[in-house]
Amino acid sequence: MSDNTTRVAVAKTYKLYIGGTFPRSESGRSYPVNDTRGRFLANAAHASRKDVRDAVVAARKAFGGWSSATAYNRGQVLYRVAEVMEGRREQFVAEVRASEGVQARRAETLVDAAIDRWVHYAGWTDKIASVLGASNPVSGPYFSFTVPEPTGVVAVLAPQRSSLLGLACVLAPVLAGGCTAVVVSSGERPLPAITLSEVLATSDVPGGVVNMLTGHAAELGPWLAAHADVNALDPTGAEPEQRAELAHAAADTVKRVLRVPDTEPDWTAASDITRLRTYLEHKTVWHPMGV
Amino acid sequence: MSLPVFDYAPAPENRDIANLKPYYRPFIGGEFVDGGGEPLKTVNPGTGEALAEVSTVSETDVDSAVKAARTAYERVWRRMPGAERGKYLFRLARLIQERARELAVLESLDNGKPIKESRDSDIPTAAAHFFYHAGWADKLDYAGFGPNPKPLGVAGQVIPWNFPLLMLAWKIAPALATGNTVVLKPAETTPLTALVFAEICQQAELPPGVVNIVPGAGDVGATLVGHPGIDKVAFTGSTEVGKLIQRQLAGRSTKLTLELGGKAANIVFDDAPLDQAVEGIVNGIFFNQGHVCCAGSRLLVQESVAEELLHKLRARVATLRMGDPLDKNTDIGAINSREQLAKIRELVAVGDAEGASRWTSPCAVPDKGFFFAPTVFSEVQSSMRIAREEIFGPVLSVLSVLTFRTPDEAVVKANNTPYGLSAGIWTEKGSRILWAANQLRAGVVWANTFNRFDPSAPFGGYQESGFGREGGRAGLEGYLDV
Numbered sequence: 001m002s003d004n005t006t007r008v009a010v011a012k013t014y015k016l017y018i019g020g021t022f023p024r025s026e027s028g029r030s031y032p033v034n035d036t037r038g039r040f041l042a043n044a045a046h047a048s049r050k051d052v053r054d055a056v057v058a059a060r061k062a063f064g065g066w067s068s069a070t071a072y073n074r075g076q077v078l079y080r081v082a083e084v085m086e087g088r089r090e091q092f093v094a095e096v097r098a099s100e101g102v103q104a105r106r107a108e109t110l111v112d113a114a115i116d117r118w119v120h121y122a123g124w125t126d127k128i129a130s131v132l133g134a135s136n137p138v139s140g141p142y143f144s145f146t147v148p149e150p151t152g153v154v155a156v157l158a159p160q161r162s163s164l165l166g167l168a169c170v171l172a173p174v175l176a177g178g179c180t181a182v183v184v185s186s187g188e189r190p191l192p193a194i195t196l197s198e199v200l201a202t203s204d205v206p207g208g209v210v211n212m213l214t215g216h217a218a219e220l221g222p223w224l225a226a227h228a229d230v231n232a233l234d235p236t237g238a239e240p241e242q243r244a245e246l247a248h249a250a251a252d253t254v255k256r257v258l259r260v261p262d263t264e265p266d267w268t269a270a271s272d273i274t275r276l277r278t279y280l281e282h283k284t285v286w287h288p289m290g291v
Numbered sequence: 292m293s294l295p296v297f298d299y300a301p302a303p304e305n306r307d308i309a310n311l312k313p314y315y316r317p318f319i320g321g322e323f324v325d326g327g328g329e330p331l332k333t334v335n336p337g338t339g340e341a342l343a344e345v346s347t348v349s350e351t352d353v354d355s356a357v358k359a360a361r362t363a364y365e366r367v368w369r370r371m372p373g374a375e376r377g378k379y380l381f382r383l384a385r386l387i388q389e390r391a392r393e394l395a396v397l398e399s400l401d402n403g404k405p406i407k408e409s410r411d412s413d414i415p416t417a418a419a420h421f422f423y424h425a426g427w428a429d430k431l432d433y434a435g436f437g438p439n440p441k442p443l444g445v446a447g448q449v450i451p452w453n454f455p456l457l458m459l460a461w462k463i464a465p466a467l468a469t470g471n472t473v474v475l476k477p478a479e480t481t482p483l484t485a486l487v488f489a490e491i492c493q494q495a496e497l498p499p500g501v502v503n504i505v506p507g508a509g510d511v512g513a514t515l516v517g518h519p520g521i522d523k524v525a526f527t528g529s530t531e532v533g534k535l536i537q538r539q540l541a542g543r544s545t546k547l548t549l550e551l552g553g554k555a556a557n558i559v560f561d562d563a564p565l566d567q568a569v570e571g572i573v574n575g576i577f578f579n580q581g582h583v584c585c586a587g588s589r590l591l592v593q594e595s596v597a598e599e600l601l602h603k604l605r606a607r608v609a610t611l612r613m614g615d616p617l618d619k620n621t622d623i624g625a626i627n628s629r630e631q632l633a634k635i636r637e638l639v640a641v642g643d644a645e646g647a648s649r650w651t652s653p654c655a656v657p658d659k660g661f662f663f664a665p666t667v668f669s670e671v672q673s674s675m676r677i678a679r680e681e682i683f684g685p686v687l688s689v690l691s692v693l694t695f696r697t698p699d700e701a702v703v704k705a706n707n708t709p710y711g712l713s714a715g716i717w718t719e720k721g722s723r724i725l726w727a728a729n730q731l732r733a734g735v736v737w738a739n740t741f742n743r744f745d746p747s748a749p750f751g752g753y754q755e756s757g758f759g760r761e762g763g764r765a766g767l768e769g770y771l772d773v
Contacts, residue, residue: 131435132435132765134749134763134764134765136745136747136748136749136763137747138743138745138747138748139419139745140743140745142740142743144745144747144748146748146749146763146765151753152754231754243542244541244542244543245541245542246541247537247540247541247542248538248541248542250537250541251534251537251538251541252534253709253754253755254530254533254534254537254549254551254754254755254756254757254758256758259544259546272437274773277768281734281753282734282749282751282760282763282765283728283733283734283735283736283753284734284735284736284748284749284750284763285725285728285735285736285738286735286736286737286738286740286743286748287721287724287725287728287738288724288738288739288740
């Protein structure tokens with residue numbers, strides 16, 4: 001080996017993240033991902049209907065454990081996501097820059113905000129029951145109380161433009177409430193999502209709690225909206241014209257469909273609890289009182 | 292074992308108290324108007340005879356009602372301070388209490404439910420619902436949805452026939468308290484108490500257009516729900532129709548809440564107080580002739596007590612008195628309509644055909660009106676239609692073949708349904724109540740009781756039993772732009 005040879009970098013193969021592992025698409029498909037100037041970045045796995053089904057199975061399987069983990073434990077796991085992201089900050093900044101075509105300073109701001117969003121939701125896990133729950137002063141000899149519980153498997157069509165911060169804003173509340181997720185990443189900007197999956201895989205988030213599919217929301221959205229084992233749908237990443245079709249399919253199993261604006265909001269703005277609330281059910285228990 | 296059946300002399304409530312009129316009309320913009328729809332005859336299910344004629348609305352009338360509600364919303368209701376709005380709701384609560392006897396008799400005449408239920412449960416709970424929500428009107432800042440939460444606008448509401456006035460209260464009270472105006476469609480077979488409520492709105496001097504009542508059949512409901520002037524839709528009824536509505540509103544910004552069907556499991560553990568459990572099971576399924584979306588229609592019994600429980604249950608059910616809804620001694624009234632009776636008969640025939648073992652109470656069945664004797668199915672498999680579909684009648688499916696041995700097994704079987712409205716737990720052990728309540732995927736869990744409702748306790752379903760809550764702080768969300 002001569003001295004003037006520069007080292008050839010090891011290029012990463014970006015794959016799907018399903019049930020805690022990183023498979024290629026079952027379909028064998030992939031698609032080229034370019035930066036905003038059209039330069040080739042990588043080939044991403046092009047998820048199929050079968051991948052959607054596998055992901056839902058994995059999410060359902062993970063739901064029991066994740067939903068019954070203590071709120072304190074879930075909070076620590078989400079905080080751990082932030083910790084591990086912080087360690088990969090430079091990588092995220094580079095990928096966000098390439099994916100979104102923003103300046104370095106802006107990319108740093110976006111990555112920092114994304115990390116901080118996980119910290120924010122880490123703190124919600126053991127507060128939300130106090131905020132949304134209640135003891136009900138019923139007329140009768142009962143202790144009646146209401147607690148929020150996770151809805152189940154949530155299908156998330158992640159924002160198309162905001163590849164990392166937007167993704168954190170839509171995914172973290174799903175996990176904070178105790179639901180599991182099947183996410184379709186941004187179609188043209190999927191790389192930060194896959195890197196986030198690698199963070200999740202090493203942050204004590206149990207396998208299957210988040211399943212990340214790269215591909216096209218327009219293609220995968222209808223399968224998720226119609227899937228009988230999906231309980232809720234966030235159509236953020238769908239084209240506004242497709243949302244009616246998705247909501248129509250979602251009605252077959254009375255899914256909760258998040259109300260979202262037509263255009264992507266400013267993800268750097270502080271989040272309210274609408275998303276947390278949408279993925280929670282209220283359970284009212286009547287416990288008898290007597291001697 | 293057989294329990295003594297006592298003879299009771301008839302004790303009918305006086306039907307004149309209902310102040311029944313021959314003709315009822317829609318209520319739009321604060322006035323009773325003649326509707327452009329085909330008039331309907333509402334029937335007394337206890338006798339099968341027509342009670343009154345009701346003018347129904349046309350599409351144009353629905354449009355007028357939505358416009359009246361919009362005008363009232365823009366000009367009066369949304370601008371009124373919460374404390375003042377609240378005082379109107381307090382008035383409504385008081386007027387319902389004042390006219391409770393009349394409303395109870397009218398409800399039993401039109402619906403077929405026993406007078407003791409309309410008198411002791413439906414009407415007082417409806418009044419309580421208005422009283423509870425009245426107090427919220429000036430306290431919405433404290434409801435946990437941020438400062439100064441805004442109403443949505445005009446709410447289109449469609450309610451079922453099983454608890455006509457109570458369901459009206461569940462819909463109208465939170466809508467008004469949060470500053471919305473409403474157009475409500477009562478059920479085709481039970482429109483009368485809603486139209487008396489309209490009269491109560493006049494007596495309360497509620498500003499015209501804040502409440503509009505549009506009687507009619509399902510097509511009126513579909514017109515109302517699909518009207519572009521509606522900002523919020525609230526529906527209580529079957530899962531089938533709920534899905535149609537959710538599809539109809541797909542892609543629109545209209546806020547939707549659905550309270551749909553159920554197939555609740557009532558789980559009896561071996562340490563349960565059996566006599567008390569029997570009373571609860573009977574209340575769970577035979578209350579309101581089983582016309583209850585949260586009825587405890589699947590009974591899961593721990594194997595070791597199954598035989599004893601079933602024995603006690605049959606003995607108890609055999610003592611239930613079925614008959615004249617207006618008789619104060621009646622336990623089980625009439626099935627609401629001929630159509631519903633046909634539906635119950637059909638599903639019961641399916642139960643027979645699928646091989647479940649049927650037991651029918653030997654109680655006397657009146658020779659006129661729509662009645663169905665209390666029925667208990669045993670040797671039922673989870674896959675049978677009577678175990679999966681909502682029967683909405685006095686029919687209990689005992690999963691005796693699928694009795695359970697361990698608590699885990701009970702939970703798995705209870706959760707094996709696309710519904711998730713309610714569930715019951717019977718055990719003397721407090722820790723087991725809380726464990727099971729935690730495991731059950733249902734919106735309401737009753738322990739050592741069943742079918743309790745309170746305006747302060749949120750009610751609503753998981754999964755295909757719908758979304759959104761009614762009652763409590765959580766119930767306000769469906770009527771706020773949050």
